[in-house]
Amino acid sequence: MNRDAVIAVNRFGLGAAPGELAAVTRDPRSWLLAQVRGPAPDYPQLASLAGSDELLKEFPRWLMKVRAERRGEMTPPMRGEVTPPMRGEAQAPMQERPQQGVEHSFGKHFFPIAAKEIGARFGVAATTPAPFHERLTWFWSNHFAVSADKPTVFAVAGAFEREAIRPNVNGRFVDLLLAATKHPAMILYLDNNLSVRPGFQPPQAAERANLPRATGLNENLAREILELHTLGVNGGYTQADVTTFARALTGWTVGGMSDTGFRFAPRRHEAGPKTILGRTYAQEGMAQGELILRDLAAHPATARHVATKLVRHFIADDPPPAAVERVARAFTDSGGELQVVYAALVGSPEAWAQPLPKLKQPIEFIASALRAVPPAREAKPEALFLALREMGQRPFFPPSPQGWPDTAAAWANADGLWKRIEWSTALAERVGTRVDPLAIAESTYGPALSEATRLAIMRAESKQQGLALALASPEFQRR
Numbered sequence: 001m002n003r004d005a006v007i008a009v010n011r012f013g014l015g016a017a018p019g020e021l022a023a024v025t026r027d028p029r030s031w032l033l034a035q036v037r038g039p040a041p042d043y044p045q046l047a048s049l050a051g052s053d054e055l056l057k058e059f060p061r062w063l064m065k066v067r068a069e070r071r072g073e074m075t076p077p078m079r080g081e082v083t084p085p086m087r088g089e090a091q092a093p094m095q096e097r098p099q100q101g102v103e104h105s106f107g108k109h110f111f112p113i114a115a116k117e118i119g120a121r122f123g124v125a126a127t128t129p130a131p132f133h134e135r136l137t138w139f140w141s142n143h144f145a146v147s148a149d150k151p152t153v154f155a156v157a158g159a160f161e162r163e164a165i166r167p168n169v170n171g172r173f174v175d176l177l178l179a180a181t182k183h184p185a186m187i188l189y190l191d192n193n194l195s196v197r198p199g200f201q202p203p204q205a206a207e208r209a210n211l212p213r214a215t216g217l218n219e220n221l222a223r224e225i226l227e228l229h230t231l232g233v234n235g236g237y238t239q240a241d242v243t244t245f246a247r248a249l250t251g252w253t254v255g256g257m258s259d260t261g262f263r264f265a266p267r268r269h270e271a272g273p274k275t276i277l278g279r280t281y282a283q284e285g286m287a288q289g290e291l292i293l294r295d296l297a298a299h300p301a302t303a304r305h306v307a308t309k310l311v312r313h314f315i316a317d318d319p320p321p322a323a324v325e326r327v328a329r330a331f332t333d334s335g336g337e338l339q340v341v342y343a344a345l346v347g348s349p350e351a352w353a354q355p356l357p358k359l360k361q362p363i364e365f366i367a368s369a370l371r372a373v374p375p376a377r378e379a380k381p382e383a384l385f386l387a388l389r390e391m392g393q394r395p396f397f398p399p400s401p402q403g404w405p406d407t408a409a410a411w412a413n414a415d416g417l418w419k420r421i422e423w424s425t426a427l428a429e430r431v432g433t434r435v436d437p438l439a440i441a442e443s444t445y446g447p448a449l450s451e452a453t454r455l456a457i458m459r460a461e462s463k464q465q466g467l468a469l470a471l472a473s474p475e476f477q478r479r
Helices: 003-012 020-024 028-034 052-070 102-106 111-127 131-143 151-168 173-182 184-189 204-208 220-229 239-248 286-297 300-314 321-334 338-346 362-372 374-378 381-390 414-434 437-448 451-458 463-472
Strands: 252-254 262-264 274-276 279-281
Touching: 003 020, 003 028, 003 131, 003 437, 020 028, 020 437, 028 338, 052 151, 052 184, 111 131, 111 151, 111 362, 111 374, 111 381, 131 151, 131 300, 151 173, 151 184, 173 184, 173 220, 173 286, 173 338, 184 252, 220 239, 220 286, 239 274, 239 286, 274 286, 279 286, 300 321, 300 338, 321 338, 362 374, 362 381, 362 414, 362 437, 374 414, 381 414, 414 463, 437 451, 437 463, 451 463
Parallel strands: none
Antiparallel strands: 252 262, 274 279
């Protein structure tokens, strides 16, 4: 084993599975790059999950049942009501105290969807032979963050990652951008389904169906694309660019009960040329917004913004300027070919300068524990959700369109770290007799395992205590 292997499997991957560290020692860089060539891996855990169309068709019926139960009615749900909830509606059951049980934590109607998505996500993370690809999937899902603070989005948040992100991780950034922007989860999360041209009047049928009223221009999607997804907050755009871009995106919406996916509605769209960042777009209909997105994807500010986020995630909280420049140049020179961008990232000397500089986010900590300790993979999705919530990172609930923070300052608080220790201790009590804690620590961190941690594990009074010490060690908290 060597230090580069430790860096490859822990920083670029999701933590070492048994035998993985030894297997990649010969050529860690080639092991990483092989994972981002060709199509995305297929996983049986994901194959049986419902698509966004099916989930959105189910959502109105779920909402009717919730409302009936709140009124004390036990009547079965009926088709027809399609009112999407306002922000915050039907959320209370998901925010109850953990001692009230999983059913209250999720909301008993949400839970079947959540359990399947979380179980599949961690099932893949725990066993994938391509953990670098999986980490990149999580990175891009966070870059294009959608949050289940709107219950309609909760229904499709997992589908968003499966449908928009996974198929495009190894492709071109522009295709990833287009797929994320057009997905129903993004449209609903950022309210573009409510954004319409001046003077638009909904058809009477829509009013009778009690659909949300689209009363004017909504700038949420346009603003977040410019500020978060492409150029970055200092990317040179103006408020006028935001407003004009929002006008170009009018008509980008989702269908009703019989056609729930993304669709372009010409009647909602504000026609005419639009000038953004000094360029005038005279295209008609959806083509106008698509061309704007393509130009944003190719903009030098986008290259630098994306490069900075990648370097911060994979190398250091304070991104080394030379690494950012190297990755941004690869982005620009290749036209956003992500395999080339990843090669520049992996090829950056700064990435291999020292092991374990980054503090794991809670989701990364749990994923690495599942990889390192195979019996831990028996954990139920309910338990994983509750553990992550206690650690401050509820799956599919990023706090804003910015996604989850990616620096130690956000996660290195006493309560969050104590919750990790508690979870490690509880896991060790359940499975500790079935594993060798020192072997796990050595096969996960090899030469990066400190002598102090090694001695603490060796001197533990039991295997359970030894495993708890290994999982709670400073090494296991970092990547």
